[in-house]
Amino acid sequence: MKAGFVAAGLLAALLGACVERKPATVAFSVEEAAFIKKTGTTTITGHAFRTKPSGVVVNAAGQLVRLVPATAFARERFRNFYGSRKYVAHRDYPREDATDPAYGDYTRTTKAEANGRFVFDKVAPGDYFITTQVIWGDEDAFSREGGSVYDSVTVTGKETEPVHVILSGY
Numbered sequence: 001m002k003a004g005f006v007a008a009g010l011l012a013a014l015l016g017a018c019v020e021r022k023p024a025t026v027a028f029s030v031e032e033a034a035f036i037k038k039t040g041t042t043t044i045t046g047h048a049f050r051t052k053p054s055g056v057v058v059n060a061a062g063q064l065v066r067l068v069p070a071t072a073f074a075r076e077r078f079r080n081f082y083g084s085r086k087y088v089a090h091r092d093y094p095r096e097d098a099t100d101p102a103y104g105d106y107t108r109t110t111k112a113e114a115n116g117r118f119v120f121d122k123v124a125p126g127d128y129f130i131t132t133q134v135i136w137g138d139e140d141a142f143s144r145e146g147g148s149v150y151d152s153v154t155v156t157g158k159e160t161e162p163v164h165v166i167l168s169g170y
Contacts, residue, residue, distance in 0.1 A: 025076065026072045026073045026075075026076045027073065027100075028071070028073040028099070028100040028102055028103050028106075029071060029072070029073065030102055030106065032069070032071040032072065032073075033069040033071050033073075033074075033102075033103075033106035034106075035069060035124050035125065035126040036067070036069045036106055036107065036108060036124065036126065036128075037106070037124075038124035039122050039124065040122055040123045040124030040125060040155065040157055041122065041157060041159075042122075042123045042124075042125070042155045042156075042157060042159045042162075042163060043119060043120065043121050043122075043123065043162040043163070044067070044119070044120040044123050044128075044130070044153060044155070044162065044163045044164075044165060045117070045118070045119050045162045045163070045164050045165070046065070046117065046118050046119075046130060046164065046165035046166065046167060047059075047115075047116050047117050047118075047165075047166055047167070047168075048060035048063065048065060048112050048116045048117075048118065048132045048134060048149060048167035048168070049116045049134060049167070049168055050087075050134040050146050050147075050149065050168060050169060051168070052136075052145075058134055058136050058146065059112070059114065059115055059116030059134070060112040060116045060118075060132050060133065060134045060149075060167070061112060061113070061114045061115070061116060062111060062112060062114070063111065063112045063132045063133050063134065063135075064109050064110075064111060064112075064132065064133075065109065065110050065111065065112050065118045065130065065131070065132040065167075066107050066108070066109050066129075066130065066131050066132065067107060067108040067109070067110075067120050067123070067128055067129075067130055068107045068128060068129040068130070068131065069106060069107070069126055069127070069128060070126070070127035070128055070129055070152060073100075073103065074103075074129060077099075078129055078131075078150065081094070081148075082148075082150060085169070086149060086150055086151060086169050086170065087147055087148070087149050087168075087169025087170075088147050088148045089146075089147040090133075090135055090144050090145065090146055090147040090148075091144075091147075092147070093147070093148070108120060112132060116134075118132075119162075123155050123163075124155065124157070125155050125156055125157035126154075126155055127152065127153075127154050127155075128152065128153050128154075128155065129150055129151075129152050130150060130151055130152075130153060130165055130167060131148060131149065131150035131167070132148070132149060132150075132167055133146065133147065133148050133149075134146045134147070134149060134167075134169075135147065147169070149167040149168060149169040150167065151165050151166065151167055153165055
């Protein structure tokens with residue numbers, strides 16, 4: 001009987017952790033995001049990783065890295081997802097929501113190398129969010145560790161060196 005109460009308590013805690021994503025109050029604007037489709041001259045390089053409590057560094061090896069124009073729509077989504085942090089634990093991800101398909105069409109993606117490094121070439125001037133996941137643990141496990149990280153960057157178009165970004169959640 002005691003095991004049943006423990007299992008029920010665990011299930012309730014897990015269901016409580018599945019947060020609903022707040023509905024958007026700002027509409028996605030293709031015009032506001034259009035600058036991402038332009039060819040620029042700036043290169044953004046970066047390293048995505050998390051440090052475990054033990055001090056071991058885990059790289060975002062093979063993870064999709066997204067370059068997102070920092071439109072009003074994206075700012076609201078990032079604020080609703082991350083709050084005031086730059087990291088959200090995997091266990092705290094909200095359920096997926098339906099979003100305007102154009103939002104995905106107006107992002108760029110690349111994959112992080114085994115060492116967690118990534119590059120975006122020919123980036124046009126504008127404000128951007130860069131985001132990826134750093135997750136570890138058995139893929140079949142009930143709960144994985146790590147989560148989603150992001151940072152923001154401004155490209156002026158006058159850069160003579162690559163803009164470097166660290167995605168660690170700190």
